[in-house]
Amino acid sequence: MTAAAPATFDAPSASSPALEMIDVTVTSLKDPARVVVEGVNWTVGAGDFWVIGGLHASGKSDFLALAAGIVRPTRGTYRVFGRALVGGYENELLAARLRLGLVFDGGQLLNHLTIAENIALPICYHGDCAPADAAARVEELLELTGLAPWAGETPNTISRNWQQRAGLARALALNPEVLFLDSPLTGLDPRDAAWWLEILAQLSAGHPIVSGRALTLVVSGDDFRPWQDRARQFAMLKHKQFLNLGNRPEAAREAALLRESPAVEVN
Amino acid sequence: MPNGNATPLSESATRLLVRPALPFSYVNFIGHHLLRFLRVMYGLGAFVLITLGVLVTKFGVARRVIHPLVRTQLHRSGLRLLPMVIFLSVALGLVVIGQTVSLLTRVGVNNFLGTVMVTVVVRELGPLLTALLVLARTGTANVIELGTARALGEVESLEVLGIDPIHYLVVPRVIGMALGIFSLTVYLILGALVSGYLWAFIQDVPILPGDYFRQLAAALSGLDFVLLALKTCIFGAVIAIVTCYHGLAQPLQLSEVSEAAIHAVVHSIILCVLVDALFILVYLIA
Numbered sequence: 001m002t003a004a005a006p007a008t009f010d011a012p013s014a015s016s017p018a019l020e021m022i023d024v025t026v027t028s029l030k031d032p033a034r035v036v037v038e039g040v041n042w043t044v045g046a047g048d049f050w051v052i053g054g055l056h057a058s059g060k061s062d063f064l065a066l067a068a069g070i071v072r073p074t075r076g077t078y079r080v081f082g083r084a085l086v087g088g089y090e091n092e093l094l095a096a097r098l099r100l101g102l103v104f105d106g107g108q109l110l111n112h113l114t115i116a117e118n119i120a121l122p123i124c125y126h127g128d129c130a131p132a133d134a135a136a137r138v139e140e141l142l143e144l145t146g147l148a149p150w151a152g153e154t155p156n157t158i159s160r161n162w163q164q165r166a167g168l169a170r171a172l173a174l175n176p177e178v179l180f181l182d183s184p185l186t187g188l189d190p191r192d193a194a195w196w197l198e199i200l201a202q203l204s205a206g207h208p209i210v211s212g213r214a215l216t217l218v219v220s221g222d223d224f225r226p227w228q229d230r231a232r233q234f235a236m237l238k239h240k241q242f243l244n245l246g247n248r249p250e251a252a253r254e255a256a257l258l259r260e261s262p263a264v265e266v267n
Numbered sequence: 268m269p270n271g272n273a274t275p276l277s278e279s280a281t282r283l284l285v286r287p288a289l290p291f292s293y294v295n296f297i298g299h300h301l302l303r304f305l306r307v308m309y310g311l312g313a314f315v316l317i318t319l320g321v322l323v324t325k326f327g328v329a330r331r332v333i334h335p336l337v338r339t340q341l342h343r344s345g346l347r348l349l350p351m352v353i354f355l356s357v358a359l360g361l362v363v364i365g366q367t368v369s370l371l372t373r374v375g376v377n378n379f380l381g382t383v384m385v386t387v388v389v390r391e392l393g394p395l396l397t398a399l400l401v402l403a404r405t406g407t408a409n410v411i412e413l414g415t416a417r418a419l420g421e422v423e424s425l426e427v428l429g430i431d432p433i434h435y436l437v438v439p440r441v442i443g444m445a446l447g448i449f450s451l452t453v454y455l456i457l458g459a460l461v462s463g464y465l466w467a468f469i470q471d472v473p474i475l476p477g478d479y480f481r482q483l484a485a486a487l488s489g490l491d492f493v494l495l496a497l498k499t500c501i502f503g504a505v506i507a508i509v510t511c512y513h514g515l516a517q518p519l520q521l522s523e524v525s526e527a528a529i530h531a532v533v534h535s536i537i538l539c540v541l542v543d544a545l546f547i548l549v550y551l552i553a
Contacts, residue, residue, distance in 0.1 A: 029423065029518070030518045031518070032518075065423065068427050069426075069427070070423050070426045070427055094429050097427075097429045098429045100427075101427070102427040104420060104423070104424065104427075108419065108420040108421060108423065108424045109421075109424070110416070110421050110424065110425075111416070111419065111421070112412075121332070121428065121430070122428040122429070122430065124329070124331060124332050125329045125332045125428070125429075125430050125435075126329070126429065128328070128329050128330060128331055128332070129331055130331050170428070171427075174428075174429075
């Protein structure tokens with residue numbers, strides 16, 4: 001398989017793609033002059049569950065930042081639900097952006113707000129409502145993520161794991177259709193890792209918190225093993241290239257590629 | 268041979284050039300700083316236009332989120348600084364009156380007391396002193412807050428939630444600082460004018476309160492009120508935009524936040540003085 005090989009794998013969704021990258025170049029979020037991935041051709045169907053693997057500094061976070069619409073591609077075309085996504089906050093683009101959610105590595109919450117206020121912020125901003133009007137939805141999300149006891153705490157007073165859960169709650173607040181998660185399992189103990197795997201499986205299957213609709217998931221990580229039985233599509237970032245590994249059987253056939261990942265070699 | 272970062276030139280090359288009055292290292296030093304200042308001004312210009320654009324286009328957007336933020340900023344840049352401003356106003360009244368009374372008494376023109384107060388306090392020192400106070404107390408806090416938020420990725424968090432960081436972080440600060448500096452200047456001027464008379468009274472200056480305030484009223488014109496409001500609001504907007512620009516406009520590491528605060532203070536002072544100079548021109552023309 002070549003790095004810039006077109007994404008021939010679209011199953012199980014045969015409908016029009018949710019996301020589509022054509023020859024996209026990804027630059028670093030912190031250093032816009034530095035190219036981290038080139039020539040990405042990638043198609044994500046509605047309901048897909050992708051895992052993007054890559055080692056440290058392979059550009060996973062920058063790739064997800066571009067996919068979530070924070071960074072615009074310096075080259076190529078990126079379409080979200082059929083609409084080319086460029087920078088800015090124009091109303092017509094805002095609607096497309098709000099169908100995407102991103103959970104940052106570590107949550108990246110606003111430190112001057114409490115956990116409940118962080119979750120309520122997108123609801124209040126886009127719905128132009130007072131925090132009290134968003135209380136019911138915030139309560140649901142706090143229950144889902146087990147954060148109710150810490151609702152009134154500020155992010156820097158709770159552990160990284162809980163901050164990341166708050167990031168998930170905030171990303172789900174606006175009921176997105178595609179959810180990106182940047183290294184959600186990094187630094188977790190087995191119990192917390194199991195919680196994340198379970199909740200993502202439920203979201204992928206259709207959870208009541210997202211109106212029962214199967215959420216399209218794109219997760220990054222440095223190890224494919226936890227995802228082998230859960231994710232349905234796999235890709236890898238390596239040497240500035242996006243390697244589409246396809247679905248599970250295909251990924252197994254690409255074992256040679258997988259073995260090149262030190263995270264897998266440890267196994 | 269030049270020192271520092273100067274690039275040595277061959278003898279044939281230097282023959283073609285007029286030898287500069289300063290060694291190359293100094294020329295490089297000045298040129299480097301001048302170019303950097305111009306680059307910042309260019310970036311600031313763009314930032315001002317973006318902020319104004321967002322201020323206008325998103326005027327009524329998310330009022331229930333933005334209005335509390337504006338109130339918070341008004342509290343930080345206005346109400347919380349009121350005790351300090353009252354202290355400064357008393358001190359300013361003493362300084363101006365203490366110096367001018369002795370001077371005017373020497374030349375026997377005490378009836379110019381009101382005119383001097385209006386010219387010095389209302390037009391110049393009042394707005395500038397308030398702006399510097401707000402810059403020191405709130406402007407530096409702005410850079411540190413926003414620089415830290417930028418370094419910790421909070422700006423990207425807002426973007427991914429579809430919230431324009433300029434609308435959420437900059438617009439409330441611009442409105443809060445503009446109104447805050449305007450209000451504080453009014454209090455500073457009123458305090459300085461009243462305390463000025465008290466200091467004059469203590470020094471046995473033979474002037475009645477009625478005469479003093481009549482002198483003030485005669486020295487003030489309608490233009491003073493308009494230009495005072497305009498100048499203080501512009502000072503507030505300039506300080507807010509410069510401090511937000513240095514905190515937000517480029518990716519920052521945590522270690523770079525203190526340096527950004529230093530640059531923000533320097534550029535704010537330079538721009539406020541330039542704005543003040545423009546208003547002096549307006550006064551002279553008017």
